Amino acid sequence: MVDQKLSNKGVRRKVLFVFICCCIALALAWTISKDAFNQVLSAVDNIAKPNEKMRLVSKVSRDIMQLDQLQRSQVLTDGDNSYEQLQKESKLVSASLDSLKNLYSQDSNQTKRIDSIKTLLKERDKLFKAYVQVREKMVDSHEFSKQLQSIGEIVQNTPNSDSTVVTRRKITETTTIEPGEIVKADSMQDDRSFFGKIFGSKRKNPPRPNTITQSRRIVKEGIEELIDTIATSKQDSAIKLIDSVLRTIEETQRAQSDSFIDREVELTYAGNLLISKMLSILNAVEKEGMLQMENENMGARTVMNHSLSRINLVVLSFLGVTIILVLLILSDIRKSNRYRRELEIAKEEAEYHSAAKQRFLSNMSHELRTPLQSIIGYAEQLRDEHPEDSRKVNVIYQSSEHLLQIVNEVLDYNRINSGKFHFNNQDFYLSQLIEEVVAAMQLQAEEKSLSLNLSKEIEGTGYLFGDPFRIKQILYNLLSNAIKFTDQGSVTLMVSTAIKNELTELRITVEDTGKGIPESDIHRIFNEFEQAENSNSGTHFGSGLGLSIVKTLCEAMGGNIRIKSQLGKGSTFDVFIPLKTSTLIETSREENNLIPIKDFTGTIWVIDDDSFILELCHNIFNKYKINHRTFSDPNDLLNTPWDSSVSIVLMDMRMPGKTGVELNHELRPRIEEDVKIYAFTAQALPEEREKIISQGFDGLLLKPFKETDLLHLLGLRKTNEEPLKIKNRNDLRDFDFSNLKKLTYNDSNQVTKILNIFIKDTGKDLINLRNALQANEREQLALICHKLAGRTSQIGGQKIAIKLRKLEIDIRNNEFDILEIQGIIDQLYRLLDYLKEELHSRSFINGTVL
Known part of the structure; x- marks a missing residue:
């Protein structure tokens, strides 16, 4: 069993460890995945995020292109505002280059490129400025106008020739052109004048070569004039001067044109170089971005691979640990199965031995109770028949009772220890139960x-809901234990209840003036088969199970037991048991249904295989002159003709040849229905007794029985038998009869008369009070309480009178409690019973009570 518990604990630990490992593996996998996801997400963000360098380089490129466009517009518009905007844009480009240079502060090559771009921008600005200046000179017509004006002045200052002789002659020239012959353009002369060629515009229709499709003849006729002047020298000098001026103009225009072309070439070269530099930076930035993207991709890939490797490692580790633990768990399960099989075998053996023990105890109970029946029964008869030898007979009788108690304790302990006992909860009247127990123990105390x-x-009403048999068992054990270990003095039983909502707390206190229990033994007296050191002194013996049974029953009902003891002064046992409050309202008092033996007229048949028991029953019935007949064989009874005067049949349950159950089944059809059949049995177990009753018996008598038990089973009582009265001073503790005695001058006859009137009137009022309570007549209830309060106060019951007056007020205010009324009714009934008893014995009047 210990190995199995350890194995089960080991399996639970391993399963718990596997669960913890699984949780750890999941947590690690989740952590690793989360970390990898965050890193990959960061890489994706870096990839998706615009490259600041690329953006700035693109911006600078756009700004440079825009600057170039502004320069071209400057050339076309030739405005001062455009040039100012050009300078402004140039400064913005320069600022962007500075920002770009800061981004490339760690890259010296790119820094140099940016510096060169800034230098190129400055140089291009200078070139553009020079280009603009040259262009302005080219398009500036002021200087050219001055030169033309100087030529005009020369022409105006040239004198006219007066002696010019003009000789004219007519010249005719004929030219024939065949088809397909091309007339060249240069053969066609330009008929414009010299100044027309220089300052005039080009021909709109320049001479073009013509192809002759038909044979043509061209005839040119002209007049040749020969001029001859006398004064041509001045004209020639003017021409030379004009020619010199024109050459100067031509050279100036050619120089400006060459300078313009050079500036334009330089500007173009600078722009191309600038664009080339920017393209190189763009390519570098693009390569850098691609490299960064590749690095980010590579980093993300590396992170994912590393994370997968770690997850694989975690999963493999978890699988490895799980496989090992599963193998260990399977091994433990195999062991557990083996243990289970062993336990099943052990259980079957235990059940077999338990059943054997039950059979043994049942047989032992039967075998012990049967001879005890003869010992106790005959000892009781001898004590009554020979009073002079009562001391010797009492020794036999008490020893038999002690042996019977041990047998009962062993049986109870076995049932409680095996867990086969159960509580038969029902409504019961606590006062009646207590009085029955005390009445049964009174003889032992006397x-x-x-x-x-x-x-x-x-x-309240005194009704509770619980198992009355177990409450009796607790009371019997405590009182028996107290009486057994008390040699002189007294044993006091105090019972109280306290109602708390739907529960009633039952408190049982047993005080004795015995030897007490040493403090060192207090913790052992509730153990099984143990007693205090001074218990077995030679006169007190026991099984040591009584208090163990009491403790087990109390705890099973949700209560507890406490003990206080002082060596040499006695012990006090306190039992606390919570019980449900019964819903019954009326208090029922069982009337004594026993009839005197002299009034019994029927016949009793008794059948038992034990001749001693038959002889005992024969002596008891003869003693009280009861007609009877005994049988030792069931067949003899069945073969005997039925006697119609027979009203009761007593039969043993275990007889040779035929059991009591079989005999009952055969006998029932042959007898009248009103005949009672009771069973004699030594089977003390409750389930055995219930089984016997269920077989059709009207009751049973447990062996060993006493004379009184037998007579009460038959519904008979002795002629001189009176109910045993229990002295209970608790109901009188609040009464002060001194005023009553003073009022009557200690006249006993007057006291008796007044008390008889009190008993009679109070009894009637209690009946009326109960009827009014059932009819819910509040006015009647209040009136009766008022009358009872006054009457009770007159005889000295001040505290009860106060309760009655308070109850009267509550009833008139509709705030009364039914349980409180029932409690007062019950208390007054007990008071009346006690007063009747004391008046009958004259002890109250003679002053022995007070």
Whole structure:
């Protein structure tokens, strides 16, 4: 069993460890995945995020292109505002280059490129400025106008020739052109004048070569004039001067044109170089971006691969640990299965031995109770028949009772220890139960000259819901234990209840004036088969199970037991048991249904295979002159003709040849229905007794039985038998009868008369009070409470009178409690019973009570 518990604990630990490992593996996988995802997400963000360098380079490129466009527009518009905007844009480009240079502060090559771009921009600005200046000179017509004006002045200052002789002659020239012959353009002369060629515009229709499609003849006729002047020298000098001026103009225009072309070439070269530099930077930035993107991709790939490797490592580790633990768990399961098989075998053996033990105890109970029946029964008869030898007979009788108690304790312990006992909860009247127990123990206390006192403080109706048999068992064990270990003095039983909502707390206190229990033994007396050191002194013996049974029953009902003891002064046992409050309202008092033996007229048949028991029953019935007949064989009874005067049949349950159950089944059809059949049995187990009753018996008598038990089973009582009265002073503790005695001048006859009137009137009022309570007549209830309060106060019951007056006020205010009324009714009934008893014995009047 220990190995199995350890194995089960090991399996639980391994399963728990696997679960923890699984949680750890999941947590690690989640952490690794989360970390990898964050890193990949960061890489994606870096890739998706615009490259600041690329953006700035693109911006600078766009700005340079825009600057170039502004320069061209400057050339076309020739405005001062455009040039100012050009300078502004140039400064913005320069600022962007500075920002780009800051981004490339760690790259010296790119820094040099940016510096060269800035230098090129400055140089291009200078070139553009020079280009603009040259162009302005080229398009500036002021200087050219001055030169033309100087030529005009020369022409105006040239003198006219007066002696010019003009000789004219007519010249005719004929030219024939064949088809397909081309007339060249240069053969066609330009008929414009010299100044027309220089300052005039080009011909709109320059001479073009013509192809002759037909044979043509061209005839040119002209007049040749020969001029001859006398004064041509001045004209020639003017021409030379004009020619010199024109050459100067031509050279100036040619120089300006060459300078313009050079500036334009330089500007173009600078622009191309600038664009080339920017393209190189763009390519570098693009390569850098691609390299960065590739690095980011590579980093993300590396992170994912590393994360997958770590996850694989975690999963493989978890699988490895799981496989090992699963193998260990399977091994433990195999062991557990083996243990289970062993346990099943052990359980079957235990059940077999338990059943054997039950059979043994049942047989032992039967075998012990049967001879005890003869010992106790005959000892009781001898004690009654020979009073002079009662001391010797009492030794036999008490020893038999002690042996019977041990047998009962062993049986109870076995049932409680095996867990086969159960509680048969039902409504019961606590006061009646307590009085029955005390009445049963009274004789045992009187035999030891002990005073058995009872004190009750019961709230409400006194009805509770629980197992009355187990409550009796607790009371019997405690009282028996107290009486057994008390040699002189008294044993006091105090019972009280306290109602708390739907529960009633039952408190049972047993005080004795015995030897007490040493403090070192207090913790052991509730153990099984153990007693205090001074218990077995030679006169007190026991099984050591009584208090163990009490403790087990109390705890099973949700209560507890406490003990206080002082060596040499006695012990006090306190039992607390929570019980449900019964819903019954009316208090029922069982009337004594026993009839005197002299009034019994029927016949009793008794059948038992034990001749001693038959002889005992024969002596008891003869003693009280009851007609009877005994049988030792069931077949003899069945073969005997039925006697119509037979009203009761007593039969043993275990007889040779035929059991009591079989005999009952055969006998029932042959007898009248009103005939009672009771069983004699030594089977003490409750389930055995219930089984016997269920077989059609009207009741049973447990062996060993006493004379009184047998007579009560038959519904008979002795002629001189009176109910045993329990002295209970608790109901009188609030009464002060001194005023009543003073009022009557200690006249006993007057006291008796007044008390008889009180008993009679109060009894009637209690009946009326109960009827009014059932009819819910509040006015009647209040009136009766008022009358009872006054009457009770007159005889000295001040505290009860106060309760009655308070109850009267509550009833008139509709705030009364039914349980409180029932409690007062019950208390007054107990008071009346006690007063009747004391008046009958005259002890109250003679002053022995007070």
